[in-house]
Amino acid sequence: MRSFAYCTADDVSQAVTKHGADDRVAYVAGGTTLLDLVKLDVMRPAQLVDINRLPLDEVETLDDGRLRIGATVTNTDLAHHPEVKAHYPLLSQALLAGASTQLRNMATTAGNVMQRTRCPYYRDASAACNRREPGSGCDAMHGINRMHAVLGVSDQCIATHPSDMCIAMAAIGATLTLEGPDGKREIAFNDFHRLPGDQPEKEHELRPGELITHITLDTPIEGAGAYYLKLRDRASYEFALASAGAIVAVEDGVIREARLALGGVATKPWRSHEAELALHDQPAAVSTFEMAAEAAMQDAVPHEYNAFKIPLARQAIVRALREACRDAENANQQR
Amino acid sequence: MMEPSETAAQSAETVTVNLIVNGEPRQLQVTPNVVLLDALRDELRLTGTKKGCDHGQCGACTVHVDGMAINSCLRLAVMCEGQHITTVEGLARDGQLHPVQRAFLEHDAYQCGYCTPGQMMSAAALLEDERIAADDASVREAMSGNLCRCGAYKNILEAVQDARREVAAGTEERS
Ligand SMILES: Cc1cc2nc3c(=O)[nH]c(=O)nc-3n(C[C@H](O)[C@H](O)[C@H](O)COP(=O)(O)OP(=O)(O)OC[C@H]3O[C@@H](n4cnc5c(N)ncnc54)[C@H](O)[C@@H]3O)c2cc1C
Ligand code: FES
Ligand code: FES
Numbered sequence: 475m476r477s478f479a480y481c482t483a484d485d486v487s488q489a490v491t492k493h494g495a496d497d498r499v500a501y502v503a504g505g506t507t508l509l510d511l512v513k514l515d516v517m518r519p520a521q522l523v524d525i526n527r528l529p530l531d532e533v534e535t536l537d538d539g540r541l542r543i544g545a546t547v548t549n550t551d552l553a554h555h556p557e558v559k560a561h562y563p564l565l566s567q568a569l570l571a572g573a574s575t576q577l578r579n580m581a582t583t584a585g586n587v588m589q590r591t592r593c594p595y596y597r598d599a600s601a602a603c604n605r606r607e608p609g610s611g612c613d614a615m616h617g618i619n620r621m622h623a624v625l626g627v628s629d630q631c632i633a634t635h636p637s638d639m640c641i642a643m644a645a646i647g648a649t650l651t652l653e654g655p656d657g658k659r660e661i662a663f664n665d666f667h668r669l670p671g672d673q674p675e676k677e678h679e680l681r682p683g684e685l686i687t688h689i690t691l692d693t694p695i696e697g698a699g700a701y702y703l704k705l706r707d708r709a710s711y712e713f714a715l716a717s718a719g720a721i722v723a724v725e726d727g728v729i730r731e732a733r734l735a736l737g738g739v740a741t742k743p744w745r746s747h748e749a750e751l752a753l754h755d756q757p758a759a760v761s762t763f764e765m766a767a768e769a770a771m772q773d774a775v776p777h778e779y780n781a782f783k784i785p786l787a788r789q790a791i792v793r794a795l796r797e798a799c800r801d802a803e804n805a806n807q808q809r
Numbered sequence: 810m811m812e813p814s815e816t817a818a819q820s821a822e823t824v825t826v827n828l829i830v831n832g833e834p835r836q837l838q839v840t841p842n843v844v845l846l847d848a849l850r851d852e853l854r855l856t857g858t859k860k861g862c863d864h865g866q867c868g869a870c871t872v873h874v875d876g877m878a879i880n881s882c883l884r885l886a887v888m889c890e891g892q893h894i895t896t897v898e899g900l901a902r903d904g905q906l907h908p909v910q911r912a913f914l915e916h917d918a919y920q921c922g923y924c925t926p927g928q929m930m931s932a933a934a935l936l937e938d939e940r941i942a943a944d945d946a947s948v949r950e951a952m953s954g955n956l957c958r959c960g961a962y963k964n965i966l967e968a969v970q971d972a973r974r975e976v977a978a979g980t981e982e983r984s
Binding site: 475476477478479480482502504505506509510512513514522524526550554573574575576577579580709710711 | 824840841842844863864865868871877878879880883884885887888890931934935940949950951952953954955956
């Protein structure tokens with residue numbers, strides 16, 4: 475692995491100062507994305523600022539009912555947190571569907587948001603990749619693109635966003651709190667990741683030197699059911715081919731409110747407003763779920779090896795909605 | 810993407826790292842880019858911990874840091890300053906095999922043995938972890954971060970379940 479300098483920081487302002495706006499400096503949290511990519515020579519930091527000692531490892535319920543998650547809370551701790559299990563089961567399920575026990579013990583909340591695509595051409599420093607090396611081309615376009623995205627693609631990049639956690643957050647709704655050389659600001663979760671467009675190297679809205687300090691989840695939907703379904707090549711420790719995260723509130727057999735986000739098929743964590751529109755005020759029935767699935771995937775663009783993802787995602791959506799509705803009905807009966 | 814820079818050359822300087830490895834304080838001189846796995850194997854000669862993929866994809870390098878199972882190939886040694894590291898060499902205590910080691914022996918839970926240290930470290934971490942349910946599917950899922958190229962999974966699962974039952978029974982007896 476190439477060499478770099480290393481320092482720690484004890485609080486947020488110290489970390490931001492040590493980082494500066496220097497693009498050769500990188501924050502390191504769990505290290506599970508960063509060190510992997512430094513070993514592959516895809517990331518080339520000259521200096522790391524270790525943020526693990528920052529006081530950002532707490533989960534707290536705010537007065538307005540939202541849940542504020544510190545940037546360095548691990549994926550394991552977040553998945554098993556009682557507030558998350560009770561009020562955001564979709565997030566707990568999605569986290570536990572990701573990676574492995576060891577990786578979840580290391581991976582942090584902000585690091586997960588910042589994880590990079592698993593596109594093999596991005597990960598191979600000798601391949602053409604506009605995301606890694608702007609203007610170099612995209613070997614995935616005519617290469618082995620079975621794992622690649624069908625939604626949100628451009629003619630520059632079709633790399634999939636690999637996160638499970640982010641799919642739950644996209645459905646739940648959240649706000650990121652950022653702190654950088656120019657001070658503090660907030661940004662909506664669904665505005666944070668960018669579509670590749672003609673600048674696939676610009677993956678997110680973080681400005682140079684900015685640190686994610688917290689992610690605050692929107693208040694949970696009262697009485698809703700939730701389900702995260704992840705379909706993959708093996709039963710565990712594998713990225714999604716297609717995943718669907720659904721939250722639905724049902725009253726007298728009618729869907730009062732619905733949230734749907736998709737993973738494994740899109741270039742960013744994909745909230746499907748089209749599907750949500752198709753579900754709203756409709757009967758909680760398979761025919762409705764099928765219409766929603768159709769609406770979610772209508773703009774999908776396949777490449778040579780990944781056309782199968784379109785029907786696969788549709789099935790994932792129908793199943794996730796069916797299970798979420800069942801969960802909602804169970805919740806209704808218990809009340 | 811970040812450009813390589815001159816500062817990278819200066820950073821090849823070694824730093825001092827203090828770890829508590831299998832209960833013993835150890836001091837290391839390493840450059841910041843040395844991962845815990847290499848520090849354990851090359852500096853401390855604790856070669857029980859194995860390198861499979863070096864990218865978090867196999868679990869052969871699993872050790873405990875402050876009691877938690879992690880992939881030591883994706884953790885810098887410098888990030889572990891002051892932390893307690895347990896490797897497979899630290900599982901046995903006072904000449905007594907750890908329940909997981911005994912169970913792996915009894916169930917023949919390996920063929921070539923290369924994945925075994927990592928498997929046992931994951932198993933040891935989950936033995937008393939109440940967040941993981943008792944059924945086979947839950948244990949298999951919790952152990953999925955450890956690949957076995959020989960496919961000894963069936964016996965590994967049995968060994969883990971046996972060790973877990975044994976430890977649970979022991980805890981009940983004591984309380
Ligand atoms: C083999 C393998 C399998 C995996 N499988 C899955 C899976 O199935 N599903 C899934 O969702 N994920 C999976 N992952 C990805 C894993 O979830 C991410 O690597 C992890 O969440 C990253 O978090 P981290 O804390 O380790 O980040 P780091 O590696 O420390 O950092 C990642 C990036 O984020 C930046 N960063 C970190 N913290 C901050 C902050 N607070 N503010 C600003 N920038 C920050 C870093 O500079 C770096 O660029 C897998 C990873 C591996 C290696
Ligand atoms: S060597 Fe660390 S996970 Fe394979
Ligand atoms: S026993 Fe050979 S790899 Fe598991």
